Amino acid sequence: MTAYTDESAARTLIVRTARSLFTRGLTHGSTGNLSVRLADGTLLLTPTGSSLGTVEEADLSRTDLSGKHLDGLRPTKEAFLHAAFYRARPSAHAVVHLHSTHAAAVSCLDNVNPADVLPPLTAYYAMRVGTLPLLPYHAPGDSSLEPLAERTARTHHAVLLANHGPVVAGACLEHAADAIEELEETAKLHLLLRGHPTRPLTPEQVAAFAPAPF
Numbered sequence: 001m002t003a004y005t006d007e008s009a010a011r012t013l014i015v016r017t018a019r020s021l022f023t024r025g026l027t028h029g030s031t032g033n034l035s036v037r038l039a040d041g042t043l044l045l046t047p048t049g050s051s052l053g054t055v056e057e058a059d060l061s062r063t064d065l066s067g068k069h070l071d072g073l074r075p076t077k078e079a080f081l082h083a084a085f086y087r088a089r090p091s092a093h094a095v096v097h098l099h100s101t102h103a104a105a106v107s108c109l110d111n112v113n114p115a116d117v118l119p120p121l122t123a124y125y126a127m128r129v130g131t132l133p134l135l136p137y138h139a140p141g142d143s144s145l146e147p148l149a150e151r152t153a154r155t156h157h158a159v160l161l162a163n164h165g166p167v168v169a170g171a172c173l174e175h176a177a178d179a180i181e182e183l184e185e186t187a188k189l190h191l192l193l194r195g196h197p198t199r200p201l202t203p204e205q206v207a208a209f210a211p212a213p214f
């Protein structure tokens with residue numbers, strides 16, 4: 001997709017997507033944050049402390065690609081993380097972070113493979129997410145995570161923050177939201193299947209559905 005050229009339409013899309021995610025229970029309270037990259041290279045983000053269920057178009061914050069606040073309300077404390085994803089992935093135009101319950105639960109599991117936390121249980125997961133690295137725990141808003149997040153985002157559009165939740169970039173906001181929902185559903189399946197002999201897709205089956213690079 002090309003960058004978001006119509007700022008007003010982008011604001012409407014952020015608010016509509018935020019409400020949809022919130023009302024379907026994919027994040028709660030004032031957790032989670034969304035952003036898009038506009039055609040002028042600035043980022044529109046949800047403000048810190050806002051609920052994705054009630055955030056309004058006029059509330060959105062703007063930063064530059066370093067995460068520096070330019071106008072609007074004070075941006076999400078994860079602005080540095082969103083900015084790192086955009087710098088690492090020039091064709092990413094949206095980033096979504098949620099505290100979706102099952103993905104957050106998986107982010108707290110011990111003895112996982114930090115290079116890829118979830119098994120490829122379904123073709124849709126292989127298509128939309130692929131591999132999911134676990135980034136080590138940092139307090140929310142701790143920008144010392146930035147260099148590692150930026151390096152990881154060069155090769156992965158989805159990551160799981162330890163003891164926290166997922167962050168997913170997409171070519172557009174619909175794609176980022178679709179992928180993070182798929183990640184949440186696969187985390188739920190993974191937890192449902194714990195203790196049951198399970199047959200994930202084989203590497204060959206996964207390769208047939210690798211997410212299209214963007």
Ligand SMILES: O=C(O)[C@@H](O)C(=O)COP(=O)(O)O
Pocket residue numbers: 030031032033046047048049050075076077078097099140141
């Ligand atoms: O977990 C946190 O505190 C943040 O990552 C979050 O989800 C909400 O923070 P704001 O976007 O700054 O409200």
Ligand SMILES: [Zn+2]
Pocket residue numbers: 031032097098099140164165
């Ligand atoms: Zn968070």
